[in-house]
Every structure is written in C-alpha cells, then in structure tokens.
Amino acid sequence: MERVFQALASTPRRKILAYLAHAELSAGDIAARFDMSKPAVSQHLSVLENAGLITSEKRGQFVFYRLLPDALANVLNGYVQEVCPVSRPLKAESRALADKREDQ
Amino acid sequence: MERVFQALASTPRRKILAYLAHAELSAGDIAARFDMSKPAVSQHLSVLENAGLITSEKRGQFVFYRLLPDALANVLNGYVQEVCPVSRPLKAESRALADKREDQ
DNA sequence: AAAGAATATAAGTAATTACTTAAATAAATT
C-alpha cells in the first residue's frame, strides 16, 4: 500500500495511469506525451510497476505497458473503506455488485 | 487532488487519518501516538488540513482535529472510477447507494 | 501578573525524489 500511495503522489504518474486506462502503450508512446526526457518517463514507469499498478511486456524492440486495474481499485477502495466510517456500510454491497459483474 | 494524493503518500499521515476515523482528537493526543516530535506531527496535520482531509477547531487551550470523510471518499472513488475501466459501470449505482444513505 | 501547558512557527539539516545527460543493451534494418 505504501508503494501505491507513493506512486500516486505524482501528477505525471497519475497521467500515465490515465493513458493506460484506455489502451496498452509502448514506453515510447507514453514518453511522447510528456515534456520530459525518456529516462525520466522510464523511471516513472518503474515506480508504477514496482507498486504493482502496471505491468510490462517486451515484444520485439518495444516494451508495452498496461494497467492492472484491480490493484488500483483494491488499494483505494480498501483504504477508503477503512478510514471513512460512512463508506463502511457500502462495502458489502459494492463488493456484491463487483462480484456479479465479474461473473458476466 | 494533487494535495490529497501527496498527503496520503506518507505512512504517519495515513495513520493519523486512521486515528481520526474513530474519534476527534487533540494535536497532543495525536502526537502522543507517534515516536516523533510534536512540531513534526503538527506539520503532518497541516499537510492533511491543507489537503482538505481534516479540519481543526480550537477549544480553549486545545486544538481538536477531525476527519472530513467525504473529501477522502470523493477523491479516491472519483479517481479510481476515472482510471479503472471495470469500476465505471459501478459508478452510478454506488452513487445511488451513497445518496440513499445520506438521506437517512 | 507570573508560571505552566498546548500548540504552532521558524530556521536549519539530512534524506529523498525528480530530473538531467551519457552510456549500455537489445532488437530491427541495411
């Protein structure tokens, strides 16, 4: 959890996650969307990967990154439910909804 | 949002939020639970307050802090729904649940 | 009014983080 929150505490990294929400992208595709060097983006990617939020796969010359959406949802939902009393009663019900959806 | 995620990227600050989930506490009560100086805890408290996650009220000699649970829930839920495709279909329904609950 | 208690602010330092450019590695192309 520590690593997830640390990973999320950066605007460029949250932006990377938003890009990956819609599509798998190569390291270069991602770097092209930022006004910073490729090594800097590469470091952000490894922070996100070490936090378990994304995963990478090398195909030929490219390294493709994609989101691991469950990791993000689990940590954030889990945390908000632990800390916000109001959200606790919703926990069981929202999990039921999610489980139902996964079956489909 | 920037400030919220930055505030959450610290174990002592997440611990403070957890303490405040159960009760309102004075700055001293909180500081007593940590192995660090009172000014250090005071700074963590102001980071949390600037992020809009907690609020403070001076009563006599003491300053009491309490959680603003909606701020946390809104930012984290909002973010997870934006980034995690799977969670999107749940958005409307979970909001409906939350609204219903607020009416009570 | 003086002393004590609770808290915050100020100032300084150590540790961490976010970049940079340069060099290394690995795959594709000529």
Add this chain to the structure above:
DNA sequence: AATTTATTTAAGTAATTACTTATATTCTTT
C-alpha cells in the same frame, strides 16, 4: 556485420520533504 531505433541503467545535481531544536503565541491556573 554495421547502423539505427527503442529502452533502460548509471551517475550526478537540483529541488523537495521530513525531520530536529529553539522560539513564539495563546490559553489556563495560581
């Protein structure tokens, strides 16, 4: 086999963050 392309690793630096102790402020008690 040499060159180009995609990416990462390495090394260094600037900026930020997380503490510390000392001082200031505000309230309470004597």
